[in-house]
Structures are given as structure tokens and as C-alpha cells.
Amino acid sequence: MNFPHAELTPNAEQASDHGAAELAQRSVRVRASDVSVFYGAKQALFDVSVDIPDRAVTAFIGPSGCGKSTFLRCINRMNDTIEGARVGGKIELDGEDIYDPSLDVVELRARVGMVFQKPNPFPKSIFENVAYGPRIHGLIRTKADAEEVVVSSLRKAGLFNEVKDRLHEPGTGLSGGQQQRLCIARAIAVGPEVILMDEPCSALDPIATAIIEELIDELRENYTIIIVTHSMQQAARVSQKTAFFHLGNLVEEGPTDKIFTNPEDKRTQDYITGRFG
Amino acid sequence: MNFPHAELTPNAEQASDHGAAELAQRSVRVRASDVSVFYGAKQALFDVSVDIPDRAVTAFIGPSGCGKSTFLRCINRMNDTIEGARVGGKIELDGEDIYDPSLDVVELRARVGMVFQKPNPFPKSIFENVAYGPRIHGLIRTKADAEEVVVSSLRKAGLFNEVKDRLHEPGTGLSGGQQQRLCIARAIAVGPEVILMDEPCSALDPIATAIIEELIDELRENYTIIIVTHSMQQAARVSQKTAFFHLGNLVEEGPTDKIFTNPEDKRTQDYITGRFG
């Protein structure tokens, strides 16, 4: 049986425009060196080192349980919230060690936003959902400020036109895809430098997924984006750099087109050809 | 960017042995005609009609939320347990209408077993997990009976050798893959004619997945198997017939190799080439 993938993947084609050469030009935004993570006694991540380029989409792929989410959560220290999780190694954001005790984790999270697998809007109005972040970070003072931020964030997330008439209705009343875009708008509103997305489309239908993917493609003009996905197609469609994880190890990383066309490691090859996962 | 799938999928090759011709020979075990399902006011399935061949693996694929699980659960009336779910249309098992009021749903479920996405062993010993079904159905009377059924079911599920020394330890102590095989053994022990599997591998690691897939391949000699999966590769590897669902509609069905190499519908094509999902 033949998979006709190659012939039918225009997005992949497009993605390959950003080749290795282009990636190399970009500065490194996040640099992880020898990151290990333990949950209690169990080691979930083994000495992962990777550079995340600025203003590009980096995808983490790998079979379930391989540590993609774990690694992602290290980057804005969401692992701190998990009882018993310990992180070793070093992660730098713009050259600053984010595990430095003098660093304020709240500030870090303002700079490194996060979008989760399941859309999780607050049970508040759409407006409040978006205004919340800027407000706690002291970015807005007046009502006009707030309005401006909310509108521009919703616009960037491609949601404004759909919700402009019901900004003060609860965000939980939106459809799944809209909710996820709301979450992205919420993350953008804080003005982060890096946006982490953990399987942002896995709870969405294909149409909503397509919209979000398009959005990610636009956002990368201004943000550094890291996305975890279980769908290789998605990784191929949206990312410029891909890192493949397996059993807690970073097996291979590199420009997306290289990983998908010419993987070096046997495991990567097996995985992307569908031999497992 | 080129996907080298075709060259690297020996399983798919093997699957294509069971071609359309072979499938046509098999008798129809389950026949669904115009099945619609409503959750409250929301319609989740629209007039689905499909025939499930005997002693073969039929795969349901489709993007998330398209109604695969819903349809699967219709076949052993697990939808009855969901508040507000209504089923229209007709489903026949061996020519018998399973929604006939005079039919006993307990008996039906003894004939149509089910394995779930997440392994869900009972918090009992391995032995009791397997003996549970036969016992409630009055299939075993003596301890010897029980032992025989448990051993043979565990053997069929390919688990016996791994657990033979700890049959009386809790089933929850097994690894994910072992638990899933335990659930399969549990389903087999009742002696069903049809086995339904709803994403049985999605919670498992690649190695466990491979073992289960092998097992499914063996089981189809004796059982009619329906499997829901979100992995096209998996469908290609294990099934002889594939049905593609989209937004509650059965878009296309047919022999697996046909669906994957020569789909008729544009949506099927888009889906299997990774344009969405």
C-alpha cells in the first residue's frame, strides 16, 4: 500500500521554505542545556539540550509519554506547580538563567506565555479573560487601555470579528475552537516573548484546527513559538524546527524539513514513517 | 517535503493482502442501517449505514469528535448508559435487531465485548479481573472452570507468561500495555463474538502498541473486531476494512488498501494526506 503523502502536502512544501539556512540566521531565544526532570524518583527527561530560535515555530514531537509536555513546562517553570517535580540543568531565556533563585517566576511567565491542550478560559466574560493578564501585570490602568489591549489581542488571535458583539458574555460559552483562540488572545495580551503551546489543537475539530494553524503561522512573525503536537502532519505544516523526543531523550532536532525527509536517527525514522506511535 | 511513508511501511504491505476480494467472501456480522444518534438536542451521528464483516478487523477513522466512539458504542448499546443519548435507525447482529425491546442488553453485551481507550482493569486481582465476566454470566461454576477460562483467556491475550506468577496480585499494578492486554483478556473470557476497541492503544507507548497490534491480528482469526483509531498508520497496519467518519457522517468505507490508496471522497483524501486532523 502506498501513502501518497508527498504529493498531497502543499503545506509541507511551504514549510520547507524555511530551511536550515534560514533558521541558522535567527538568534537563539531559549537555550536548554542538559535539562533533566524528575517526578519524585522517576526521571522523565534525560539531559535535554536544545536551542529555540527566535521568531520561528519549533515543534516537539514524539510518542505519548516521551516528555514533550514536561520539557515544555520547564520553559516557563510550570513544573514548579507540580508536587515532587525537580528540574536539573540550565535553561536560559535571552541568556538569563530562568532557574536563578533571584528570578521572579511570575515575571518569567509574563514573558513566556502558555496555551494548553484543552481550551481553558476563565469562567468570566470574554473581555475579562483577555484583560486579566495585563491587569495583574500592571500593564493597563484605565478602561480605555484595557479596551485597546483586549481588542488588539482578540484581533491578533483572529477572534475579534466573531465575538465583538458579545465581549461581555462568558468565555465558556464559545465553541472549542473559539475558546482556544481566546486562550491564545489571553496569552498574547500580556505581551509575551515566547508562547508555549501544548497540543493546542488536539481537542479541536479539523476546521478549528486549520484556523489555529494559520494563526500560529501569522504569530511567528512577532513571537517565538514552541508547539507540542502528536500529529506529525501538523508539525510539518506549521513548524520550522522540529525536535523529536523518545522515552525522555531528545533523539534528534533540526530544521523541520530535514527531520521529515532525512532523519539521522533510526528511531526518528521509525516514528515518522508510522512504525510506532 | 517528501514523506517516505510508502517505502517504510511493511505492515501496510502485509495488510493489503486482505484485499477487497477476500473481504467480500466473509459474511456480514453486524449491519447498521441509517443509524443516527442524538445527545440531547445535538445530533452526533447522521444516518450511518455500514456492514461489518465477520472475522476481520474493521477500523473506524476520522478526526476528533466525528462520532467514531459514538457509533462504536451503539453496537453494544453502551450508549444506553449515557443520560440523554438517543439512537435511531437499526443495527443488526447476525440479523437480529439489537434495539429490539425484547432483546436483553446484558446478553447482547456478553456477545459484543468492549475494550476501552484507557486500560481500565478493576481494582481486583488479575485472576478476578478475568474471571469476573464469566462468573457473572454463569459460565463458570467450579474453581477449576474459572482457572481454565482465566488461563486460556490470558494466553490468548498474550499475557499469560508475563503474569503467571502473580495472578493474585492487583491488576492495577501492571504496566499500561499489560493492563490493556488484561482488558482484552477480560473481554475474551466471556466468549464474545464481536470485540469493539475504542482507541485501545492511544494511552500506550510504541512497544506496547506493537504488541497489541500483533494480538489484534491474531484475534481476528476467531473474532469480529472493530477498532477505533486516530492513527491512520495503525488502521493501515491492522485492519482489513476501513470506514472514514467526518462530522458525524460516514464519508467512505471500503477495504483498507482501497481507502488508503484510492479514496473516492475529497474529504477522505484530505484527511489521510494529513491536510487536517
Place this chain on the structure above:
Amino acid sequence: MNTLIITALILAFLGIAYQTGSSRSRALAGTSGRRLHSRPSYHGSAIAIWTLVPLLLVLGAWALLDSYVIRTFITWYLPESLVAEGGNALRASIARVEALATGYGVVGEVQEFERTAAQAVGRFQTTAFLIVVAAATTLAALGLFYARKRITPQFRARNEVEGAVRLLLLACSVVAILTTFGIVASLLTEAMRFFSFVNPLDFFFGTVWNPRFSTTGAGGGGEYGLIPLLWGTIQITIIAILTAVPIGLMAAVYLSQYAKPRVRSVVKPLIEVLAGIPTIVYGFFALVTVGPFLASFGDAIGVDIRATSALTAGIVMGVMIIPFISSLSDDIIRQVPTAMRDGSLGLGATKSETIRRVILPAALPGIVGAILLAVSRAIGETMIVVLAAGNSPVLRFNPFEPTSTITVSIVNQLTGDSDFAGPQSLVAFALGLTLFVLTLVLNVGALYIVRRFREQYD
């Protein structure tokens, strides 16, 4: 007046401190151009904390010492003979002086020394108040300036305020520990005194409870065997559990597995009403309704059931704890993953088979935890047993006979007519301590079980 001034002082400082903090931080942010680490409101709150804590400390100290200081002051003005004599007369004249000083006036002749004292006290009070206010103000201002100096854009005011909030929350949760300490402390000394009268062995292993009313006065007399009371407690608890567990559990099963959501939403709160009914009402219900009913029921079937008996108390107590078991179990049963339920139904099990063989066993540890909580509640219950159990602290095994419990004996011995300095009433403290240890053991057990149960799902 004074309270008015103090309230105004506090409010003024609160306002000033907060305003200072927030405007200064804002200004700094403007001039230095650096982004503030914390929002101005946090800076404001941080300063407010630094200002108000010293202020309140001073005022609190004065509130504690105030009356003592004034009284000491008054004695300086009283005739020495009176001061030397002390006691009642002194206290009475201090009270008179205070009454005069407040302008309330006294009945009868006002003596000269009283008048001068009252005037002096009036002046002293004003001065003292001014001094206190001045001290409080100074300290508060110092706090304010110190905190203000610390403001920089980088200053982590939020962390500091949150630290204070956390401290406050921690303090609240320590109340429970303090209460426990308080209970143990207030029981222990008196219990020790009891054990100086009665050998602990006789207490813990004695089988006769008869703290006789000693006609000869204090001390001696009576036997203080714990066993009959312990048995009574256990017996009634068992009956209560036998009543409540089947009903509560089946109700929980029905509500969580069978009932329509609407039925559930009506029935559950109705059953919970049982938990809110005062125990004394249950006591009455037992005494005047249930007891006689059981007695005549016993007559009808030829069994001798006393109107007030372990059975009566146990059943009524069981009714009281039904909602504990049904509500908690309902929640726990609903926590059992639906995957478990589906697994069984998918195998062709009927609903009841699924419940009995899969859901209940899976929820069992949690249910046991709920039952243990209900048991401790039953053990600690007093009023129902006082009225319904018949107060017969005799080691008997027939549940149709009256019995008594530890809690009842605590109440009886503590509130009766017996000698409070003698073992007859001190025994209550020993009983209280025993009960405390008993429930502690139960709860540690419950916690252990609940822990194990939680580990099972994830």
C-alpha cells in the same frame, strides 16, 4: 470618643500609607522608566502593612494593660489603710473612683480622697491616651518611612504582601492545632488529678462503673471502671452504624447510579436536612416517639425491648448520621472513574452487579473513610444518648436493655451534684481524654485508608 479617634487614626494611616506606596511607586516608574516589578496597589498594601502592624501592636498592648495601669494609679490616691487592707473594700472604692471619673456618679456621699483621685484619674487617662496615641503614631510613621524608602521599581512588593497573606492563612490553619493543644491541656491536668485518686489500671480495666455518691464527703467511694461505658459506646455506635450504613449507602448508590439528576437534586438536600437538625431534637424524638414505639413493637413480637435502650439511642443516632454516609459516599462513588463502570457494563454486567462488584469495591476505602468519620461523630454524640439510652452503665450485652456511654458519663459527672474536687467529677476529664485518644486513633486510621484509596486511581 476614644474609639472614634483610634478608628480615625487607623483609617488615616491606612489611607496615607496606601496612597504613599501606590503613588510613589507610580512616580518612580515614571521617572526611572523601568517597569515596576509589582503593581502600585501592592506597593501601597506593603506600606500599609508596615504601618498598621506597629500601630495595632501598640494599641493592642494598651488595651491589655489599660485597666491594670489605671487601677494601680488609683491606689496611689487612696488612703494607705485601705490599700493595705486590700480585698473587697479596696476593689469597691476603686470602682467608685472609676464611676466618678467617667462622670457616671455614685450613690451617697463622695469622700474627698475619692474626688481628688477621680480628678487625677481623669487627667491621667487623657494624658495616657495622648501618650499612647503619640507612640502609636510615631511607630506607624517610622514604619511608613522605612517602607517608603524601600520602594524601587524592582522592589518585590507583591511577594511581600503575598507573604503576609500566606502567613495569615497559615495562622488560621494553626487554630485547629491550638484548639487541640488547648483541649489536651485542659483535660490533662484534671485527668491527672483524677488518677491521683484512682489507679489508672482500675479505671481502664475496671468492669464496674459506679461512681457512688459518697455520703461521707469528699474522696473515695465508688468504682470507676471504663469498660461498661466503653462497651456502651461501642454498642450504640455499632447499632447506629448498622442503621445508617445500609440506608445511607443504598441511598448513595441509588442517588449516584440510578436516580435522575432532578430527583437527585431534590432528594439529596432533603436527606441532608437530617444532618442539620439539632441533636437535642433527635433526643426528644427518641425519648417520646421512637422509644415507646420500639417498646410496643417489642411487645407485639414478644421481645422485651425497653423504651430507652441501646437500640433506641443507636437507631436514632443512625438516622442522624445517615446524611454523613449518604452524602460523602455519594461523592466518593461518583469519583470512581466511569471507565471502571463502563468496563463492567461492557462485559455485560447488570447495573447492580457493576455496583456491587466493581464500583463499591473500588470506592470501598473512601466509603470506609466516610463511615469512620460518621463513627467518630457517633462516638462523640451526647444529647441523643443522654435522653434515649437509659443511663445504665452496666456491662450488658443485650441491646434491648438500657446502657450508657462515655459522653453521657462525662455530662453526668460534670453536671450532677457530686463533689467537683473529688474523683466523682474529675473522672469526666479522664473520660474526655480517653475519648479524645479513641477518636484520634480512628482518624489516623481513616486518613491512612483515604490515602491508600487516593493512590489507587492515579
Place this chain on the structure above:
Amino acid sequence: MANLDSTTTASAGTAVTAEERRQRVKKSLGARHRKERLFHGLGITAVVLALGFVGILFYDVLQRGLPAFQQAQVTVDVYFDPEIIELGERPVQAAGQSPADYRAALNAWLRDAALANWNLVLETSIRNIVPEFQGSAREIAAIIDSSQRFVIRDAFTNDPSLLGQTREFALLASANADNWLKGTIDRSLPDARQQLSADARALADDLLERGEIRFAFASHLFTNVDSRSAPASAGLAGAFMGSLYMMLIVIVLAVPIGVASAVYLEEFAPKNRLTDVIEITINNLAAVPSIVFGLLGAAVFINYFRLPLSAPLVGGLVLTLMTLPTIIIATRSSLRAVPPSLRQAALGLGASRTQMVFHHVLPITYPGILTAAIIGVAQALGETAPLLLIGMNAFVANIPSSPMDQASALPVQIYLWQGNENRNFFEARTSAAIIVLLGLMLSLNAIAIFLRSRLEKRK
């Protein structure tokens, strides 16, 4: 593979063939469905039983207590006879008089007023209605509640100009007369076993017939305080206020402290020994018999902190300690129900833990916290035993005007009334007090349910 296949098919086949298996399943079905119905039936029975208990309890209490809301009242024209009431002018505060001296003078006058023969005033007024009555003063006094003389006295001291005037009063009949007229005492009993003499009984019947005695709603049950000397005038006002104050204190203290501890334990506390100790301690406190809290309250609040006896303040504090564990446990369970995704969303946006809790977790937990508060307050409201040791199981003849005043409480009142020797009378009163208590409790619940639905709607 083929090998394995054949052996397994064989082993499955040894026991039963597919058809045989199907038959066996069919055969077992009847019994299984019967069991299923039985189980279902048991479930319904349990629910019905539980609801039945609620119903019986309510029926029982209502049935006993409702008569107490009616009371016999005698309508009398009272003539304030200057011959009997020999009193001077009511003193007024002279300029320059010390307040203490004025009070002394006023009190002297009031004392004189108290010592006037008000009974005689009443007696003559009654005799005016039934001139033919020949019985003694004792008999007349026996059918009017003894507190009523204070009613007319107070009317007079408030308005001394009544002297020489006539005014109509609706006076309470005595408890014994009320019993007799209501028939709560067997009317056929011989004289020796009646509480009222034959003359008094005849007088009461006569007055009823003339319409001078009527049964009216016993509003004094809600406005009067307890009374021993005049049972018919005993009311719940004092106890009610006492309970209300204690409830307020519990709400003001126990709810915030309880919620704060729950929040700390659930959201902030590291999982360590201390947390374990706190957790066990809290669970254990939930089981400590309430009277032990009374011991604690007496030792700590009264002996150590020197707070006043019999004060709702102390009662409230003790009940606060007692209900804390309940509130903490209930609040924690509702905090646990908050989905982790909400917490992650907040943290991921850069909210601190405190902000997460106060901005997101607590607002959606309000309904749960409300339930917790209601459970706790209801428990406090119904508690008797701990009040025993802090002087609150007392006869208090004042309506407390602040939480520092001496007061009783509703359950204490119930306890005192049920032990009253005037059983025929107080049996109904006790139940009436219970009805009031239950009413308070249910309205509390109703408010909670109302608020909860409002809060839930707002979400």
C-alpha cells in the same frame, strides 16, 4: 501464530461451544434481573426510609408544637384605682443632680410601684366582669398568669397619668387555665388531681363562654423572654437573640478562618508532616464530643482571657472552634473540585499563587463555601452541651442587647423547657421552640440555596 491459535481455540472450546455459552447466559438472566430489581428496590427503600425519617420528625414536632402557638387570653378593663395604687409623682431629673442620684430616686419610686398591690387591681377588674363570682382572690389569681401584674404595672410606670383611668388589656391566662381550656389536661379527673380548684375552673369556663377569654396567636412567644414564675408568659426572644448573636459570631469568625485554613491547606501548604498533623487534627476535632469544647472554652476564654460568663461572645467563640473543622473539611472538598486546568490557566498567564486563588479559585468555589458555612452554622445553632460549661445554659430574663450581655440560646431553652415540671404546658412549648429552631435552620438553608443559585447563575 497458527500454533497458538489452535491451542487457544481448543481450550476455549473444551468448556463450552458458542451456542452452549449463549444458552447458559440466557439461563442465568432471569435470576440476575430479579437481583437487579431487588437491588434497585433496596435503593428506593433506602431513600424512602431516609426521607421518611425527615417526614416523621417534622410531622411529630409540628403535631406536638402547633398548639403552643395559640394561647388563652383574658380581655379585661383594668381600673387603675388610686385607692390601691398609693404612689407619689414620678421623679424627674433636677438640674445639677448627679445621674447616679437621679437614678437612685427613680429606682426608689419604681420600687414603690413594684410593691403596690397590683394583684388586687387585677382581682377587682375581673370581679367587675363576673360580679356573681364568689370565689377567693386565690382562684382569680390562679387563672391569670402571674406576670400580668407587671404588664399593668409597666403600663402605669410608663404613663403615670393612667391613675384613676380605665384601660383595656388582653391578659394572658395562666398556664393551668390554658391547659384546662385547651383540654390538654383530662377534664374528667377528680378535684384532687386537677391543678386548678373547681371554682377557678368554673370561672375560666365562664369567662370563655362570655367571650372574655379568647384563643389568640401567642405572639408573646416571640417577644417575651423566658419566665419561671409565670410560665404562660415565657417566650423565646432572649434565647432567639442569644442564638442569633452566636450565629453572627460563628459566621464572622468561623467562616473566614475556616475558609482561610482550607485555602492554605489545599492551595499553599507543602505536603509535609505539619500538614499531615494539621489534617489529622482537623479531622479529629470534628469528632471530639462537643462538651469537651465547653471545657476548653471555660478554661481558655473564661478563666484565661477573663471574658464574661453566659455571654454569646464566649458561646460564639466556643462554637466557632467546634464548627471550624466542619467548615474546613467541606470547603476543602469543594476546592478540590476546582478543575486543575483553571489553576494552570491562571499560573500560565503569570498570576501568582495568591492571585490564582483569590481571582479564580475562590470565586468559583463560593457556592461550595456557602454550603460549608451553612453546615457549620447549622451545627453551631443546634448545639447544647458546650454551652453548659460556659454558663449559657442559664435562666436569663433579659433580651441581650450585645454579644457581651448574658444570654441563653434556643437549644438551651428547649432543654430547660423540656425539663419543666409543668409538663402539660411545656410539652407543646418545647416542640414550639423546636419548630422555631428548625424554622431558623431551614430559612438559613433556603437563603443558602437561593444565594447558591444566584451565584451559579452569575457564572
Place this chain on the structure above:
Amino acid sequence: QSRDTIQIAGSSTVLPFASIVAEEFSAAFPDFGTPVVGSGGSSGGLRQFCEGVGENTIDIANSSRRIRAGEVEACNTAGVEDIREIQIGYDGIVFATSVDQGDFALEPQHVFMAIAAQVPQDGEMVANPYTNWSEIDASLPDQAIALAIPASNHGTREVFEERVVLPGCEAAELPEMSEEEMEAACLAFRQDVVVEIAGDYTETLARLQSNPATVGVFGLSFYDQNRDTLKVATVSGVEPSLETIASGDYPVSRPLFFYVKGEHIGVIPGIEEYVQFFLSDQMAGAGGALEAAGMIPAPAEETAAVLEAFEGGEALTVESLGAE
């Protein structure tokens, strides 16, 4: 501002009388607040009384028994040294049955024979064989033996033992034994027919209603108010009434007391007046309000002596107690 109402606690037997006095007191003395009368038993009252001196301690403890030497000691160590004892009258204790039962003319001996665990028979102590009153004495009704007596936390129990059981025991002529054994034998009750009531008389009454054959022990005032359902028994041929008890003809009664904290007199307003008012003729005197409520007044001269001792500041000491 110091406390301005008198705070009282203690015996629930004295509670109704003290409450009545408190109410009348506040009516007669408008300048004093109504005293607060707590219950909690004599023991609980004295415990609070002896906590020490100060506003947060009670001023007066009601007691249905005399204070004990040990309690006075405890009081003294807590600083309460000026304890004034006031005896206010007597509480009559009666035996009563449900009204539809037979007439009882009890002798102490009957009660002892009915209640004792072992009774003498032919010079031997044997397990109590009686199941019926008429087996003890033909004059008693033919009715199963059942007794509801106060539990040992009640002061009434002491009186019951002292005035009924012990005399009955003596009259029953137990075989020769040591004094200690004798007391033990006299006061060992059988458990099958005897119910001990720890609560109040309403509970005893409930007991009578559930088992009508029961003979219960009540206070005179309680019986008086419940004559419609209760029938009283004579003891030694005397019917209990105010007169027979006051005259001492009826044997079963006990004195009632309250104790005043001398240290509080003059500090808490109204204590002196309260005591005087309590002992006045219109309250505790013959024909007074308390008599109507069921208390048996003490002879006028006794009351006068008590009042004199109180006003004279005569404080109770351990010695003065021991001297009796």
C-alpha cells in the same frame, strides 16, 4: 464597666426557685438587673464558684447538698475565702406511680427488699428473689417490681439512700457482718428492675409512661404539677405534703442551699439585697412564692438565723464543715 447583674449557677433542683426569685427580684428592685441563673448541677455550680474571685466568676452557687470540705479547700486555694452558706428550705422527695396503678404504702424495708441485690433469708444473704411487690408484703399491690431512681450524679440519690435504703436495710435485719460489708450490702442494687435516671424528672415520667408498673422517685413540686398522671405513695404511713415535710413527719427530704461569694459583695451590685429578698417571707417564707412552686420552707427562726449569719459575715471554713 464591671458586671452589674448577679451571676448564679448550680443545682437544677434549686434552679426553678432561684429563677422565680430572680424574676421577682428584678421586679422589686428595678435598679438591679435580673440575676442570671445557670444550671449545670451543684457540682458544676460549685466548680465555677471556686474558680476564683473576679467578674468572670459566678457570685452565687446553688446547691442541693452541702458544700464539701474538699470543695471549700479548692475554693480557698483559688482565693475564694469568704464563702457564706445560705440554707433556703427543703426539697421533698416522693415515690409515685402512674395514676392507674395500685396504691402503695411503702415502708423503707419494702424499698430495700425490692431494690437490694441480695436480701437476707433465714440469716443468709441470697440473691433477691422477689419479682412482685406483693411477695415482699401482702399489703403492697400485686404488681411487678420496677423502680426508677435517681442516678448517682444526683443529690437526690444520696437522700434516697440515706433516708430510705439504709433504714430499710437496718429494719431488714441483715446477718452479722462488718460495718463496711454492711454498707456495701445495703447499697448494692439489682440491675434488672432498677433504672437509674441521670436526667430530670421529665425523664422519670417518660419512664413511667413506657413501663406503667414503675415506681419513680420525684421531687414534691414535680409531683404536684403532674397530679393528673401521677399517684403518690405514702412512706411509713405518712403522705408527703408541704405540711408533713415541713414538720418532719415525712422522712424523705433534703435541705437546699446556696453559697455566696463574700468577696463579690459590694462589687457586684445587689448581692446582699438578693439574699435578703430570697429569705424574705414573700419568697422563702411559709405561704411565699417558693412554697407555691413546691419548695418546703424552713421554719422562720432557722431562716432568721441564716440571714443573721450572712449579714454578720460568717464565712464557712473547712473546720466548721468538719465539725458536723
